[in-house]
Amino acid sequence: MLPLDAAAYTNRWRPRHPGEKAFLSLGLLVCAVALPPWPGALLVGAVAAALLLGPAGVRPGQAWRVLSVPLGFVTVGSLPLLVAVGGTPWIRFEPAGLPLALELAARATAALLSLLLFAATTPLSDTLPRLARLGVPAAVTEVATLIYRMLFLLLDSVHAVREAQASRLGFRTWSTSYRSLSAQGGAIFVRAFDRARRLEDGLALRGYSGSLRVEVEQRPVSRPFVAASAVLLGAVVGGTLALRGVMG
Structure with a gap:
């Protein structure tokens, strides 16, 4: 079994409705993309990591095995911003690209942690059958x-x-x-x-007629969880804007 699937089937949020976790995870993803990278990305990433390792109960070793390869892509994608081509010497280190590289890495890491919060707590077998209700x-x-x-x-x-x-x-x-x-x-x-x-x-x-019918376990949506998620997202947005104002 892949590390991501092992985490998705063994975490404490496994019995929750996928819609609850999608609301929280996608909300954090929107915050990671829309808010200023400093300090928005750091705040979103910290909240996603805390939820993943805390209430969700994903073990740090599992999270690292899942994150290690995507973080490598984030690192490789940020390095070109540190290089300038042309002039003398033809290839050289560009100090002006360091802030951009850090912002890109921070925003991408925060978005990655936000997506992992859903992927590492929700098996694909719980998600795919419910997509038909959304018009897929x-x-x-x-x-x-x-x-x-x-x-x-x-x-x-x-x-x-x-x-x-x-x-x-x-x-x-x-x-x-x-x-x-x-x-x-x-x-x-x-x-x-x-x-x-x-x-x-x-x-x-088996008489396949164009659709595979599978039994989907009925799970009620927890309104307290959704409300707490909305409050947490609002706190992330408010905290980011407040810290942004203090920083300048």
């Missing part, structure tokens, strides 16, 4: 569900093929490693194609 076409949600399912099958295939190759000393040298990787790609493609064909046959034998 059934074909879109069904394709997303099938892709989500096939992703885990592909990961299982990669793990099985890699273990078999390692048991046969397929990664002993550079040449054998390259040969094993090429064979691995071919084997995984054949497995994925075969699983997709069997999945299609299974749906046809």
Whole structure:
């Protein structure tokens, strides 16, 4: 299981209605994008991280495994702002780009934490069936569900093929490693194609008529949670504007 899915199924907010968590998470995301990066991004990021590790109950190790790769993209995306091209020397460090790079990194990190607050507390199986009520076409949600399912099958295939190759000393040298990787790609493609064909046959034998009907667990929306979320979002906006006024 992927770290994000493990966190989504084991956190304390798992029984809550996805709409409650979406309201809070998307509200923080809007604040991260719309408010000034200083101190708005810091405040939004701190609130999202506190909720994620505190009331939601996501373990720090789980959160770091999920965040490490996106934070790498944020870092790489901010570095070009520190470089100037042209003149003498042709490539040089640009001190004027440092504030812009920090603002970009802070805003992106705050937005990332806001999205993670929803993704790490809500399994995709709870979200996709409810999207039809919002007007999303059934074909879109069904394709997303099938892709989500096939992703885990592909990961299982990669793990099985890699273990078999390692048991046969397929990664002993550079040449054998390259040969094993090429064979691995071919084997995984054949497995994925075969699983997709069997999945299609299974749906046809079960009388698939264009829609997959699944039972959705009924969960009431907690009005106190929504009200507390609205108060918290208002406090974030008010605190950011107040601190902005104090800072200048």
